[in-house]
Amino acid sequence: MPAPEGDGIGAGRLTAVVITVAGVLGWLASFGxxxxxxxxxxxxxxxxxxxxxxxxxxxxxxxxxxxxxxGGVPNMLWGxxxxxxxGTLGLALLAGARFRRWLWLLLLGGSLLGVVFAHxxxxxxxxxxxxxxxxxxxxxxxxxxxxxxxxxxxxRNGVLPVPEHRRKAAEAVLDVRWLLLLGWYAVIAVxxxxxxxxxxxxxx
Numbered sequence: 001m002p003a004p005e006g007d008g009i010g011a012g013r014l015t016a017v018v019i020t021v022a023g024v025l026g027w028l029a030s031f032g033x034x035x036x037x038x039x040x041x042x043x044x045x046x047x048x049x050x051x052x053x054x055x056x057x058x059x060x061x062x063x064x065x066x067x068x069x070x071g072g073v074p075n076m077l078w079g080x081x082x083x084x085x086x087g088t089l090g091l092a093l094l095a096g097a098r099f100r101r102w103l104w105l106l107l108l109g110g111s112l113l114g115v116v117f118a119h120x121x122x123x124x125x126x127x128x129x130x131x132x133x134x135x136x137x138x139x140x141x142x143x144x145x146x147x148x149x150x151x152x153x154x155x156r157n158g159v160l161p162v163p164e165h166r167r168k169a170a171e172a173v174l175d176v177r178w179l180l181l182l183g184w185y186a187v188i189a190v191x192x193x194x195x196x197x198x199x200x201x202x203x204x
Contacts, residue, residue, distance in 0.1 A: 008098030009157055016093035018149045022142040023087025029135040029142075030079030037062045037074060050134045055199045058133035066124045069117075079139065082114070086146065104150070104159045111147040118143045122188065126195045144184060152177040 011019070036048040040062055051057035061067060068074050089099075089107070099107075118140045125132055154160040155170050162170045173180065193200065 008100050009104060009159060010096070010098040011093045011153060011157075013094070015149055015153045016090055018090075018145055020087055020090030020094060022146040022149075023083045023085070023090050026079060026083035026139055026142045026146075027087060029138040030076045030083055032135045033058065033062065033076035033133075034074070034080060037067070037076065052134075053199075055130075055196050056132050056134060058135055061125070061129055061131055061133045061136070064129060066121065066129065075121075082110070101159055104154060108147075108150045108154055108159070111143070111150050114143045115147040122191075126191060132192065132196075140188070141185070145181065148177070148181050148184070 032050070036046075036050065036058060039046045039048070040059065046059075048057070048059045048062075051059045067076075070078065086107075089097075093099075121136060122140060125136065151160070152174055155162060156174055
């Protein structure tokens with residue numbers, strides 16, 4: 001069913017909260033990465049607080065080309081801008097704002113690009129760099145939550161029209177959408193657990 005026209009499309013309180021929290025936490029994580037990167041530029045011997053162990057840390061990752069995947073612009077600077085916009089839009093929704101369908105689609109498209117990039121970074125962290133950055137992992141979590149919330153809410157409110165013969169399947173997904181999100185996180189957690197299994201077991 002197509003989304004209604006008129007004054008725009010609003011969001012439920014939970015959706016607005018998820019968008020706002022994703023924006024705030026994503027911005028804070030990006031700021032933490034930016035702060036440590038600037039400190040490393042000033043002092044190569046600087047030890048970021050997130051450098052906890054040989055497996056968990058962000059100092060080494062900040063020095064890699066993966067940290068500047070878009071033409072030499074540090075990823076965290078993109079994050080500062082993008083998450084600031086997301087958080088602002090989330091606050092507007094909490095205040096009762098209603099957006100046109102094209103803006104919802106733009107948000108969904110941007111979050112899709114973000115979640116694809118996040119999974120590329122997950123692969124790079126696990127199987128190329130061999131290190132887990134706490135700030136990065138927080139960004140992975142909120143990016144996935146943001147995309148999933150926008151996708152499922154788009155199915156619910158008509159931003160993404162669902163053909164009649166697919167409606168029951170869409171409703172089934174919406175009924176368990178939070179369980180599916182937890183399952184998504186669980187799959188990533190299993191990859192992290194198995195990739196660094198020898199390290200985790202050494203802590204026991």
